Amino acid sequence: MMEDFSIEALRCIVGERGVITDEADLAPFCTDWRGMFKGRARCAVLPRCTAEVAAVVRLCAAARVPIVPHGGNTGLSGGATPDASGEQVILSLSRMSAIRSLDVIGETMEVEAGCILQVAQEAAADAGLLLPITLAAEGSARIGGILSTNAGGTNVLRYGMARGRVLGLEVVTADGSIVSGLRQLRKDNAGYDWKQLFIGTEGTLGIITAAVLQLAPKSRQRVTALLAVPSADEALAVLRLARQAIGETLNAFELMSGPALELVARHVGLTTPLAPAPWYVLLEASSSLPSLRDAVEEMLADVLERGAASDGVIAESEKQERELWHLRESITEAEAREGRSIKHDVSVPIALIPAFLRVADEAVMNAFPLARINAFGHAGDGNIHYNVIIPPDADSQALNRLVHDLVVDHGGSISAEHGIGQYRVDELHRCRSAPELELARRIKLALDPAGLMNPGKVLPQTIVTG
Ligand code: 2HG
Ligand code: ZN
Numbered sequence: 467m468m469e470d471f472s473i474e475a476l477r478c479i480v481g482e483r484g485v486i487t488d489e490a491d492l493a494p495f496c497t498d499w500r501g502m503f504k505g506r507a508r509c510a511v512l513p514r515c516t517a518e519v520a521a522v523v524r525l526c527a528a529a530r531v532p533i534v535p536h537g538g539n540t541g542l543s544g545g546a547t548p549d550a551s552g553e554q555v556i557l558s559l560s561r562m563s564a565i566r567s568l569d570v571i572g573e574t575m576e577v578e579a580g581c582i583l584q585v586a587q588e589a590a591a592d593a594g595l596l597l598p599i600t601l602a603a604e605g606s607a608r609i610g611g612i613l614s615t616n617a618g619g620t621n622v623l624r625y626g627m628a629r630g631r632v633l634g635l636e637v638v639t640a641d642g643s644i645v646s647g648l649r650q651l652r653k654d655n656a657g658y659d660w661k662q663l664f665i666g667t668e669g670t671l672g673i674i675t676a677a678v679l680q681l682a683p684k685s686r687q688r689v690t691a692l693l694a695v696p697s698a699d700e701a702l703a704v705l706r707l708a709r710q711a712i713g714e715t716l717n718a719f720e721l722m723s724g725p726a727l728e729l730v731a732r733h734v735g736l737t738t739p740l741a742p743a744p745w746y747v748l749l750e751a752s753s754s755l756p757s758l759r760d761a762v763e764e765m766l767a768d769v770l771e772r773g774a775a776s777d778g779v780i781a782e783s784e785k786q787e788r789e790l791w792h793l794r795e796s797i798t799e800a801e802a803r804e805g806r807s808i809k810h811d812v813s814v815p816i817a818l819i820p821a822f823l824r825v826a827d828e829a830v831m832n833a834f835p836l837a838r839i840n841a842f843g844h845a846g847d848g849n850i851h852y853n854v855i856i857p858p859d860a861d862s863q864a865l866n867r868l869v870h871d872l873v874v875d876h877g878g879s880i881s882a883e884h885g886i887g888q889y890r891v892d893e894l895h896r897c898r899s900a901p902e903l904e905l906a907r908r909i910k911l912a913l914d915p916a917g918l919m920n921p922g923k924v925l926p927q928t929i930v931t932g
Contacts, residue, residue: 468529468530469529470529471508471525471526471529473485473487473508473509476509476525479511479513479521479522479525480513480518480522481514483512484511484514484518484561485509485511485512486509486512487508491510492507492556494539495510495536495539495558496547496548497547498539498541498542498544498546498547499539499542499603499606500802502542502889503544503547503887503889504547505548505549505550506548506549506551506552507534507548507552507555507556508531508552508553508555509555510536510555510556510557511556511557511558512558512559512561513559513561513562514562516562516636516638517644519557519559519562519638519675520638520642522555522557523557523638523639523640523641523673526918527640527641527642527916527918530918531553531554531555531918532554532555532917532918532919532921533554533555533557533669533918533919533920534546534547534554534555534669534920535556535557535559535611535614535673535920536556536557536558536559536560536611537579537607537608537609537611537612538582538603538607538608538611539606539611540601540603540607540611541611541615541617541884541885541887542809542811542884542887543615543811543881543884543885543886543887543888543889543890544887544888544923545614545615545668545669545886545887545888545920545924546611546887549888549921549922554921557673558580559578559579559580559608559610559673559675560608561580562578562580562581562675562676563578563580563581563582563608564577564578565577565578565581565585565586566578568593568595568681570593570594570595573680573681573682574633574678574679574680574681575589575597575678575679576648576650576676576678576679577609577676577679578609578610578676579608579609579610579611579673579674579677580608580609580610581608582604582607582608583597583599583601583603583604583605583607583609583612584604584605586609587599587600587604590684591684595681595682595683595684596681596683596684596685597631597682598624598631598681598682598717599612599621599625599628599631600619600621600718601618601619602620602798604619609677609679610673612628613629613632613635613664613665613674613677614664614665614666614667614668614669614674615628615668615883615884615885616628616629616666616885617883617884618844618849618883619844620718620720620750621717621718622844622849622883623716623717623718623719624716624717624718625682625717627883628665629662629665629666630680631679631680632661632665632678632679632680633650633652633654633680634648634649634650634651634677635661635665635676635678636674636675636676636677637664637675638673639671639672640671640672640914640916640918644675645672647660647661648677648678649678652680663909666885668885668887668924669919669920669923670910670914670920670923670924670925671910671914673919685715685752685754686754686756687752687753687754687755687758687759688750688752688758689751689758689781690748690749690780690781690786690787690790690791691748691750691766691780691781691790692738692740692746692747692778692779692781692790693747693749693766693769693775693777693778694738694741694745694746694776694777694778695743695744695746695747695774695775695776696743696744696745696773696776697744698721698819698845699820700745700773700774700775701721701745701747701819701820701845702816702817702819702820702845703769703772703774704747704769704774705719705747705816705845705846707765707769707772707774708749711765712758712761712765714753715751715753715758716749716750716751716846717750717751717752718750718844718846719747719749719844719846720747720749720794720842720843720844720846721745721746721841721842721844721845721850722745722747722748722842723745723746723840723841723842724742724743724744724745724746725839725840725841726797726800726801726840726841727746727793727797729797729800729803729804729840730793730796730797732800732804733799733800733804734796736792736793736796738793739779740779741776743776743777747775747845748791748793748794750787750791766778766780794842797840797842797851801840801855804840804855805855806855806857806858806860807840807853807856808853808854808856808862808865809884809889810852810853810854810866810870810873810880811849811851811880811881811883811884812850812851812869812870812878812881812882813848813849813850813873813882813883814850814873814876814878815848815877815878816845816846816847818876818878819848819850821876822850822873822876822878823852826852829868829872830854830865830869833865834854834856834860834865836856836857836860837854837855837865838854838855838856839853839854839855840854840855841853844882847882848878849883850882852869854869867893870893870896873897874897880893880894880897885924886923886924887923887924888922888923891922891923891925892926894924895926906924907925910925911930914930915930917929917930917931
């Protein structure tokens with residue numbers, strides 16, 4: 467039987483200050499960071515502990531009220547933005563931000579979903595350890611959002627996606643049960659690894675409330691270098707040489723186009739210390755072995771001698787390192803200030819990046835002569851942000867389709883690290899095979915039969931409603 471829903475009942479669970487209904491206060495929860503997605507909500511509810519999350523979910527489930535979980539709101543795919551109905555409840559995990567424990571021997575950390583990534587990184591660093599999830603948005607992104615979108619970032623090359631960091635998970639399922647698997651185990655093959663159902667599924671199967679994360683040793687040496695390269699092919703030649711020379715120390719291998727850095731210069735006022743070039747590579751290596759810098763210098767000399775790079779600079783101080791990274795991390799902001807852009811967060815097999823870029827550039831420019839391509843990304847793991855700046859009246863759906871078809875032709879994925887959210891639901895359906903979609907449908911129906919968990923995200927809502 468469907469029960470009545472009341473804001474008062476929510477307040478009884480989370481306290482007076484835990485429910486936001488005022489329109490102005492609610493506004494930031496109803497749009498994403500770029501202002502691309504907008505919706506309305508009944509309220510935002512901010513529980514203080516897992517038991518309160520469970521009670522909120524039970525209350526909403528009984529009244530058939532849909533829930534939209536909300537982390538740091540930095541995902542860029544609209545996964546945390548409610549729909550236009552005004553019926554949905556936003557569930558923000560921001561008041562659950564504790565680092566519950568840190569184990570220096572096992573190198574693990576138990577952390578609540580609302581903890582900001584940078585805070586967790588700093589806690590690990592204070593203990594002489596590393597939390598190796600590194601994102602441009604790390605000052606705002608929260609652990610729950612990072613795990614429920616299986617975020618990537620700049621260190622995937624060495625440390626893998628967010629999923630790979632998760633040893634244990636605590637979730638609240640669609641019926642309001644708490645399932646706790648907060649184990650610290652590296653090896654745990656006892657039955658289904660159900661954690662994976664909640665990681666990367668963007669809150670459509672349940673709500674992540676806490677996790678045990680695998681930390682890593684903190685390296686004593688770090689070297690950061692910026693190279694100017696004549697083409698994407700040469701960037702891959704640099705990658706190959708770097709993998710051969712310093713492979714296990716390579717944290718990041720980022721590719722930035724000349725036009726991407728022009729945007730950064732124009733809108734953020736940062737410039738590269740190198741002469742203008744078609745492409746740039748930003749690489750970072752770290753190790754505790756004292757010989758790291760010598761090895762990187764030797765590798766760069768080799769790269770320059772072979773002509774794979776035309777110029778290069780190694781950061782001489784932490785300040786210079788930060789400046790080089792700041793260039794890379796400012797691209798998104800610069801792009802947002804430039805005007806309307808259509809994002810394609812794609813991945814292809816690494817060796818096919820140059821071929822993909824060639825074919826896509828040609829096809830996009832043919833179909834959209836006024837377009838400007840802003841390509842950059844994590845070339846070391848195959849993820850290119852193939853963003854396109856287009857005039858306000860250009861057909862974004864046609865552009866999406868054009869790019870995604872080429873991605874599929876190259877054996878790639880239409881979302882490498884930002885997820886599907888609401889932005890790519892139709893495209894996921896177009897690009898994935900029927901058996902894969904059917905499997906997803908069966909999982910959704912098994913775990914959220916009423917379709918109340920972040921409806922309309924990842925999978926079309928019609929999967930549940932028929
Ligand atoms: C990055 O790599 C982020 O900087 C943002 O994933 C990507 O703005 C984008 O499209
Ligand atoms: Zn990225």
